[in-house]
Amino acid sequence: MSRSQLVAEHLPLLRRYARALTGNQAxxxxxxxxxxxxLLQDPALLDERHxxxxxxxxLFAQIWNSVALNDDSEVRSLPMPSERRLSAITPLPRQAFLLLSLEGFSEEEVAFVLHTDVGEIRQLADTAGREMAEEIATDVLIIEDETFIAMDLESxxxxxxxxxxxxARTHADAIALARTKKPGLILADIQLADGSSGLDAVNELLKTFEVPVVFxxxxxxxxxxxxxxxxxxxxxxxxxxxxxxxxxxxxxxxQRNSRNRTPNAAAS
Structure with missing residues (x-):
């Protein structure tokens, strides 16, 4: 397999991680x-020891961590929202936490990715776990037509x-539940068994109120x-x-930090 094919194979999961880290697709x-x-300018940047x-x-971590949090000129060179400068949960612990929990890397691999050692990775992940545990509990709507998966998610x-x-097991059920109970978080299957779409249901709901969604x-x-x-x-x-x-x-x-910034944004 060529170098370009290897890179292309892993890009989807890298995009997933990058979006989770920044909170935004763009x-x-x-x-x-x-x-x-x-990487195109210097293929030698790709270290394949692991x-x-x-x-x-x-390499992504090097790019992400090289953008100084307070360097507005550098931040403005990319189409980044202000989430990049959030400090409620510090960036490095969140990276360790997501690499372990979302991407399934081993502690040794995460240490390699973040240029540190296993002991530091454990401390970083513990820090992120404690900080994320402080999130305020919310009301969750589950959109899932498979009974056992829905039960697992509910538990x-x-x-x-x-x-x-x-x-909710259908598009119509999701709309009805969300409009009457106003969830603080939605977990949504994209393709439902009756042929309806969880994605369509969420897009319809987002026209009337703002809510974080995990697909x-x-x-x-x-x-x-x-x-x-x-x-x-x-x-x-x-x-x-x-x-x-x-x-x-x-x-x-x-979502929480976006709400916290709203009064300041309005004042400015």
Whole structure:
């Protein structure tokens, strides 16, 4: 397999990670694009000691961490929203947490990606876990037509301290539940068994009120192309509890900070 084929194979999951890290498709994809430009200019930047995927994530981390948090001129060179400068949960712990929980890297691989050691990775992940645990519990709507998956998600969400306001199995059910109970978070399967779409239901709901959404799909590569508007927070089936916890926490994290910034934005 050629170098370009190896890179292309791992780009969808790198986009997923970048979007979860930044809280925004445009932001995440822009950082991935910057990494690809750097790699095209100097292919030797790809360190494959732990395999090509870890090497790509390592190079991405170098790009992400090289943009100084307070260097507005450098930040403005990429189409990044203000989420990049959030400090409520520090960037390095969040990176370690997502690399372990969302991407399934080993502690040794994460240490390689972030240019540190295993001991530091454990401390970083613990820090992120504690900070994310401080998220305010919210009401969750689950859009999922498969009974056992819906039951697993409901149990997991409750164990995370949230309240499940209902499980919708069709587009119509989702609209009805959301409009009457106003969830604080939605977990949505993209393709429902009756032929309706969780994605369509969410897009309809987002026209009337703002809510963070985590999409769940058996075919994540279809929604990680970077070629059109796509979900910022995406989980692939079959999923691990730690993955759901990590991505849901990220979605709530960015929603909370967006609300916290609103008064200041209005004042300015």
């Amino acid at each position: 932001s995440g994809d822009a950082y991935v694009g910057a990494m690809l430009e750097a 395999g090509p995927r870890a090497g790509l994530f390592r 997991l969400v409750k164990n995370l301290g949230h309240n499940v306001i209902g499980v 769940i799909t058996a075919y994540p590569e279809r929604f990680l192309t970077g070629e059109r508007p796509e979900p910022a927070f995406l989980i692939s089936k079959p999923f691990q509890p730690a993955m759901v916890s990590a991505v849901a926490s990220q979605a709530l994290f960015f």
